[in-house]
Amino acid sequence: MAKENLSVWTSIPFWRRSAAWVTGFASILLIWLTFDTMGQISMGTEADLAKGITKRVPAPTVINYHIDYKMSEKRGHEVPVIGKKQPFFGKEWSEKEAAALLHLGKLTSQAKNCMNCHTLLGNGAYYAPDLTKAWLDPAWQKSGAMQAMTGKNTVEEAMAEFLQHPSQYPTHARMMPNLDITAEEAKGLVAFLKHMSSIDTNGFPRNFSKTVDQFKNGGTNAH
Amino acid sequence: MLTSIKSNHLTSSGQRLGMMYFRVAIILFGAQLLMGLIAAIQFIYPAFLFELFDFSVARMVHINALVVWMLYAMIGATYYMLSDETEHEGVAIGLGKLAFWVLTLAVTIVVLVYIFIQIGPGKESTIWLINEGREYIEAPRWADIGIVVVVLIFYWNVFATYLAGKKTGIMTVMVANLLALAGLYLAGMFFTDNISMDQFWWWWVIHLWVEATWEVFVGTLAAYALIKIIGAKREVVEMWLWIEVLMLFGSGILGLGHHYFWIGTPEYWWEIGALFSALEPVPLIAMFVHVLYDWGKEQGINGEKPAINNGPAMAWLVTNAFGNFLGAGIWGFFHTLPQVNIYTHGTQFTAAHGHLSFFGAYATILIGTMYLGLQGAYGVKQMKATFNSKMGLFLSTFGVLGMGVALTIAGYEQVLVERAELGAGWNAFFVAQDLPWYVQAQLWRAIMGVVTLLGFVYLVLDLLTIGKKARAAEA
Numbered sequence: 001m002a003k004e005n006l007s008v009w010t011s012i013p014f015w016r017r018s019a020a021w022v023t024g025f026a027s028i029l030l031i032w033l034t035f036d037t038m039g040q041i042s043m044g045t046e047a048d049l050a051k052g053i054t055k056r057v058p059a060p061t062v063i064n065y066h067i068d069y070k071m072s073e074k075r076g077h078e079v080p081v082i083g084k085k086q087p088f089f090g091k092e093w094s095e096k097e098a099a100a101l102l103h104l105g106k107l108t109s110q111a112k113n114c115m116n117c118h119t120l121l122g123n124g125a126y127y128a129p130d131l132t133k134a135w136l137d138p139a140w141q142k143s144g145a146m147q148a149m150t151g152k153n154t155v156e157e158a159m160a161e162f163l164q165h166p167s168q169y170p171t172h173a174r175m176m177p178n179l180d181i182t183a184e185e186a187k188g189l190v191a192f193l194k195h196m197s198s199i200d201t202n203g204f205p206r207n208f209s210k211t212v213d214q215f216k217n218g219g220t221n222a223h
Numbered sequence: 224m225l226t227s228i229k230s231n232h233l234t235s236s237g238q239r240l241g242m243m244y245f246r247v248a249i250i251l252f253g254a255q256l257l258m259g260l261i262a263a264i265q266f267i268y269p270a271f272l273f274e275l276f277d278f279s280v281a282r283m284v285h286i287n288a289l290v291v292w293m294l295y296a297m298i299g300a301t302y303y304m305l306s307d308e309t310e311h312e313g314v315a316i317g318l319g320k321l322a323f324w325v326l327t328l329a330v331t332i333v334v335l336v337y338i339f340i341q342i343g344p345g346k347e348s349t350i351w352l353i354n355e356g357r358e359y360i361e362a363p364r365w366a367d368i369g370i371v372v373v374v375l376i377f378y379w380n381v382f383a384t385y386l387a388g389k390k391t392g393i394m395t396v397m398v399a400n401l402l403a404l405a406g407l408y409l410a411g412m413f414f415t416d417n418i419s420m421d422q423f424w425w426w427w428v429i430h431l432w433v434e435a436t437w438e439v440f441v442g443t444l445a446a447y448a449l450i451k452i453i454g455a456k457r458e459v460v461e462m463w464l465w466i467e468v469l470m471l472f473g474s475g476i477l478g479l480g481h482h483y484f485w486i487g488t489p490e491y492w493w494e495i496g497a498l499f500s501a502l503e504p505v506p507l508i509a510m511f512v513h514v515l516y517d518w519g520k521e522q523g524i525n526g527e528k529p530a531i532n533n534g535p536a537m538a539w540l541v542t543n544a545f546g547n548f549l550g551a552g553i554w555g556f557f558h559t560l561p562q563v564n565i566y567t568h569g570t571q572f573t574a575a576h577g578h579l580s581f582f583g584a585y586a587t588i589l590i591g592t593m594y595l596g597l598q599g600a601y602g603v604k605q606m607k608a609t610f611n612s613k614m615g616l617f618l619s620t621f622g623v624l625g626m627g628v629a630l631t632i633a634g635y636e637q638v639l640v641e642r643a644e645l646g647a648g649w650n651a652f653f654v655a656q657d658l659p660w661y662v663q664a665q666l667w668r669a670i671m672g673v674v675t676l677l678g679f680v681y682l683v684l685d686l687l688t689i690g691k692k693a694r695a696a697e698a
Contacts, residue, residue, distance in 0.1 A: 012392065012458065015465035022469050026476035033480075033495070040489050041419045056487050057419050099416070106416045108345030110356030116279035121422055121486045122569035124358055127266070127278045129652040130569050132485075139649040146649070167274065172653050174269040177277045185345045196418055202493070204485035206565050209648030 046095050049082065056200040060098040063088045063194050069136050069208055077203025088194070089156050089187060098191070105192030108185040117176075120196065122204060128176065130205065135159075135190075135197035138209050145171070159193065160186035232602030235306035237313035237384075242600055243323055244299030245593045247330075249683060251292035252586075254334070256676045258285035263669040267662070280341050283354070283361055284334065289581060290359055291330055296589035297440060298377055301397065303596050304447050305381060308397075309388025315380050322376040329369045333362055350414060357421070359429055360411045367412050374405045392461035396468055397443045404436040419487030426482040434503060434551075435475035437585060441547065442467040444588050445514060448540050451595055452533045453522035463513045470506035478503050484561045485568055493561045500559045504552030514544040533598050534608035535689070538616055539591030546583020546620070550627065554579050566642045571664075572634030579627040582620075593686060601690035603697060611685035619678030625671030633664035 008014050044055030049062060066083035085092065093101065109115070115124035118131050129137075139146040140155045149169050152158040162169055163186040166176035181189065233239050261281040264271050272281075306313055313319070336353055343349030350356070351364045362370065378401060385398045411428035415421050446464045449455040480496025518541065522530035531537050554576040558567040567573070598606045637655045645651030655661060 010462060012462050012465060015462055015469060016392070019465045019469035019472070023472040023476070026473055030476055030479065033491075037423065037483070037488050037492075038420075041417070041423065041487050043417050056489070057417055060416070103416050104345055106418065106421075107347065107350070107414070110414075111343050111345045111349035111353070113279045113283060113342055113354060113356045113361070115356060115358050116282045116361075117277075119569040120418060123422060123425075123482075123486070124569070125279070125282050126569065126571055126574055127262075127282070129649045130647060133647075134649070137649045172269075172657075174653075174656070175273070177274045177279075179342055180344075182344070188345060192418075199419055199487040201485045201487060202490055204565055204568060205642065205647035207646035209646050209651060 052082075054082075054200075058082065058195070058198050059095070060102040060191070060195060061093060061095055062198045063098055063101070063191050064092050065198075067135065067194065067198050069133060069197070075203070077206065078208060079200055079203070080198045082198060088191070089154075089160075101188050101191040102195055103188075104185065105188030105190070105195075108181065108188050109192055112179045112181065121199070121201060127174070131193060131196065132199075132201060132205060133197045133208050135194045136208065156187075156190045156194070159190045163189055231600070233600055235312055236316040237302045237306040237319075238596070238599060240313075240316055240319050240323065241299040241301070241303030241305075242596055243320070244295045244302065245596055247327055248292045248295035248299060248589070249593070249686065251288045251295065251330075253679060253683070255285055255288035255292060256672070256679055258282070258288060260669070260672050260676060263665070263672045266665045267669055276338075277341075280337065284337050286359055287334075287337070287361055293437075293581075293585050293589060296592065297437075299596070300444055300589065300592045301377075301381060301401070303592070303599070304393075304397070304444075305384055308391050308394045308447070309384050311384050311388030313380060314383040314387060315376075318376055319380050322373045325369065326373045329366050329373075333366050336363070337361070347414075357411070357425055360408075360425070364412070367408075371408065371412075374408070378402065378405055391457070392464060393443050393446050396439065396464055400436055400439045400443065400468075404432065404440065407431050407436065422486045423483070423488060426479060430479045430482055431476070433580075433584075434478055434500075434555075435472060438471045438475065438506070438547075438551075439468055441543070441584060441588050442471065442510060444592055445510065445540060445543070448536060448588075448591060448595060449514065449517050449521070452537050452540070453518065453531055455517045455521035459517065459521060463509070467506050467510055467513070470502075470509060474499050474502035474505060481559050481561075481564070484564055497560050501556065503559075504548065504556050507548045507552040511544040511548045514540060532604065533594055533606045535606065535612040535616070535685070536591045536594035536598070538608060538612070539587050539594065542616065542620055543583065543587035543591065546579070546587050548583075550576070550579030550581075550583030554627070554631075566638045567634065570634045570637040570642065571630045572638065575627050575630035575634055578623055578630060582623040587620075590682065594689075597686065597690045598693075601694045603690065603693040605697065606689065606693045607696075609685060609689055609692065611681045612689060615678050615682030615685050617678070618681060619675050622671045622673075622675030622678055625674060626668050629664045629667035629671060633661050633668070636661040636664070 041057050043060070044053070044058045046059050046061045048055050049059055049065065062082060064085055066086040068081040068083060069078050070081050072079045114120065117125050117128040119126065121132050122130060135155065138144050140158055141147060146162065147155065147158040150158040150161040152161055160183070163181050164183060165178065167178050233242070258281045261272065261276065262278055262285055265278045265281065302319070340353055343353040354361045354363055381401060382398055385394050407428050410424045442464055446460045449460050450457060477495055478500035480492040481500035483492035483496060558564050558572050558576070594606065636658050640658060641647060641651045641655035645654060
């Protein structure tokens with residue numbers, strides 16, 4: 001250390017200072033971007049929904065609306081489209097009820113460890129289908145295999161029925177195990193899934209469940 | 224069983240404490256491999272342990288054992304280096320020992336609850352007592368708080384010893400980096416109904432650990448190991464360490480953006496995440512060059528013969544240099560750009576990268592450090608690789624590489640068929656999972672998993688016996 005350095009490139013103090021500056025600068029930039037992102041991903045309100053203001057993460061009351069996932073020419077990928085009001089489990093949920101239901105659903109998704117088989121927003125394990133847009137999946141719609149199998153008439157009822165008795169409805173050798181999900185918890189989980197499908201994920205997953213025919217028609221198969 | 228790893232010849236109580244952490248780390252490493260094997264079998268025979276010990280349970284214990292064994296080995300390595308670098312005994316090693324037993328008891332309870340209770344009702348109490356259901360940081364909240372307390376004791380030990388002893392460049396980086404590493408855990412300790420917000424902060428823990436602070440930790444370990452094993456010059460090693468810190472944090476901190484492409488976060492993360500994460504392999508190339516350059520140019524600089532005084536540790540260190548660059552660097556770069564990642568995100572590609580990088584970047588160097596610890600523990604001047612050391616290194620590396628290749632092929636199938644052809648969704652997922660080549664890849668993954676486990680058996684055998692043998696040879 002006492003030896004004099006011939007070049008700055010082999011000087012420890014130079015690299016130490018540079019490391020400190022670069023780390024500090026990167027950290028400050030990250031914190032600044034984090035503040036901006038926090039604002040953009042905070043949940044919207046019922047007023048936003050009523051006025052048609054688009055939020056990246058809408059209010060829990062989005063469960064009272066029809067949700068679709070459509071190509072946006074402007075953005076070059078699919079975006080969630082929140083449509084007209086639509087009953088959820090046969091009723092319209094107040095702000096308080098919707099928030100409580102979403103809370104129960106999110107909590108249940110963690111308590112039942114969904115993420116260690118499924119992916120949520122693409123993160124988790126790869127043993128079972130991605131749940132990001134599961135609410136919009138053709139399999140759960142009218143004429144879809146899953147809805148038909150449960151004998152229910154709406155997406156939410158079919159999903160709730162399946163979640164309570166998954167191994168009664170086997171489709172493949174790989175099945176979802178029974179996780180002792182109660183009827184209330186199942187409703188919460190479906191609300192959580194419907195809410196997640198309304199999040200603006202910058203077009204992930206791309207061409208969601210597009211079949212060859214729909215590809216030709218230039219639409220998506222969401223519904 | 225592992226008490227047959229003696230630490231009689233260590234004069235420092237800090238180093239003995241380090242050895243205690245290494246012993247638990249190895250047991251947890253074994254648990255990780257067994258759980259991985261169960262999960263791999265379930266991919267091929269889904270009925271295996273169905274509704275008894277489901278994939279979600281095996282997978283949760285698999286990745287938790289991974290994180291915890293690595294943290295144990297890191298704490299062990301830190302305690303081992305601490306008294307060596309600072310030339311100070313350690314300020315409160317007695318308290319550190321108490322913290323070790325508290326942590327080990329807590330880990331045991333958490334694992335038993337994972338295995339036997341598994342899940343709970345959708346209530347706050349489940350998150351507090353059973354499991355938090357967030358990948359990698361599933362530990363229930365009570366354990367989170369316990370971990371924070373134990374880590375505070377550990378950190379105080381390191382920091383106060385650093386202040387009281389000699390302040391080398393390596394320890395300066397270590398002390399600063401550990402503060403960030405420990406502090407980041409707090410970002411994962413809250414509940415929110417907003418899944419985007421949830422994952423935003425979740426990545427602060429996961430990414431800023433494995434792609435920033437853990438990598439810097441590896442840099443400090445490599446620096447220390449090069450000085451110990453081949454007698455590299457401290458000035459050279461410490462200069463490289465600062466360059467690595469500069470590049471690792473310069474790319475890794477904002478590289479966090481590559482996890483913010485699709486979770487509800489704004490589009491500007493595409494550019495920021497792509498740019499900085501694409502730079503993340505650069506420091507890994509630097510670390511690779513540094514280790515190999517020093518190996519060639521620095522060994523025996525003090526005129527000592529033979530120059531490498533710990534064969535297995537050096538072999539694992541060089542495997543780390545390759546593995547970190549290959550598994551974290553190349554396999555990470557493969558799918559880090561959003562244009563590619565929109566198709567690969569959430570497929571077996573990620574699993575391939577995960578296996579190669581955790582092994583290449585972390586398992587290798589931590590095992591190498593354990594060999595350094597053994598050398599000290601048995602007071603051996605010259606530790607040569609045995610047949611078992613070579614088999615352990617070769618089989619586990621070959622096994623993990625094989626798993627990585629198999630999962631890459633599985634991921635490729637999945638990307639093309641599930642994502643590109645059919646556009647994700649429930650049906651698309653199952654069509655891809657049933658493709659013959661996908662199934663074949665999963666079979667190879669399981670076979671390579673067995674090879675890895677075999678390597679682990681040799682490794683444990685070696686860790687249990689090499690010290691005694693080397694000691695006998697020198698006597």
